[in-house]
Amino acid sequence: MLSRLAGLPSPTSLHPGDERRAGRWTSPSFSRRAQKGHKPSVITSQRSLGDLSSAIVAEIRNEIRKRARPENVARIKRFFKEEVEIRGLMSAQIKEVVKLAHPKVRGDLSLALEVAEDLVESGVLEEASVGIGLLQRMTRRFTPDLFDVFDGWVDQLTNWASTDGLAAGLISETVRLDLGRVERLLLWTASGNRWRRRAAAVSLVPLARRGEMLDEVFRIAERLMIDGDEMVQKGVGWLLKEASRRHPDEVREFLLRWRDRAPALVLRYASEKLPKGKRVLKTK
Incomplete structure (x- = not known):
């Protein structure tokens, strides 16, 4: 039951630990920034972008209210x-709202960004899930400069679900388009914001799962291996676990070098996909 609770399935795999059992969530935060290179369509230009966005947001919120399930909230x-x-809302209901909302943005990325921003600023998780769902349907229109937009959204994040949705669902796409953006992620690892540090790791999860950017995965992980925040530990552990799917020997060697210093939680998460006899855990 819980696996079907609110949250639009992300392009990543299951979240680790409690996040995994809660279900798949995508709930990024957004800030208003002009999107260079994405001009409004003719239809959009007939009305102000803000007015059209507000109308669409109102419709989306109404659809969410109609599907609200108060009995699920506590769980x-x-x-x-x-x-x-x-x-x-259940995950299937979130998908329904995304499907209804998608035609309303008419393939206009600027409009979709405006809509998503308003939804996330509400602080309602399901609204943010719809926002990211709209943007995930438009990733083919993404350009590397969107990384700078998403960078500004990170400071508004307040939970692991929003962080993972933004990082794995959207930021990862901009990194794929411009691998040099990893240098910015490295800077995030020194942030005082726990969610920015977690995002630094989770942004590489989809790439790591495909066996890509192993050196960059290790560079990010090295800076977070002894982080004292549990949410960050889960993020870096998840990143290494995904990398181990294609590079088990390299990840195991990396973990062995850190076994004496890294928190047990990081090692446990990172070792989940390794053969039982090769998992690197804290020695008693």
């Missing part, structure tokens, strides 16, 4: 240590 909240506003 979902158990998987968050932070305060998160939730309506209790």
Whole structure:
């Protein structure tokens, strides 16, 4: 049951730990920034972008209210240590709303960004899920400069679900388009914001799963291996676990070098996909 609770399935695999049991969530945060290179369509230009966006957002919120399941809220909240506003929709219901909303943005990325921003600023998890769902349908229109837009959104993140949705669902796409953006992710690892540090790791999860950018995975991980925040530890452990699918020997060697210093949680998560006899855990 919980695996079907609110949250649009992300392009990544299951989340680790409590996140995994809660279900798949995508709930990024957005900030208003002009999107260079993405001009409004003729239809959009007939009305102000803001007015059209507001109308679409109002329709989306109405659809979410109609599908609200208050009886699910308490169960979902158990998987968050932070305060998160939730309506209790099932994942299938989130998909329904995304499907209804997608034609309204008419393939206009600028409009979709405006809509998504308003939804996320509400602080309602399901609204953010719809916002990212719209953008995930438009990743073919992404350009590397969107990384700078997403960078500004990270400071608004308040929970692991939003962080993972933004990082694995959207930021990863911009990194794929311009691998040099990893240098920016490296800077994030020194941030005082726990969600920015987690995002630094999770942004490479889809790439790591495909066996790509192993050197960059290790560079990010090295800077987070002894992070004292549990949410960051889960993020870096998840990243290494995904990398181990294609590079088990290299990841195991990396973990062995860190076994004496890294938290047990990081080692446990990172070793999940390794053969039982080769998992690197804390020695008693």
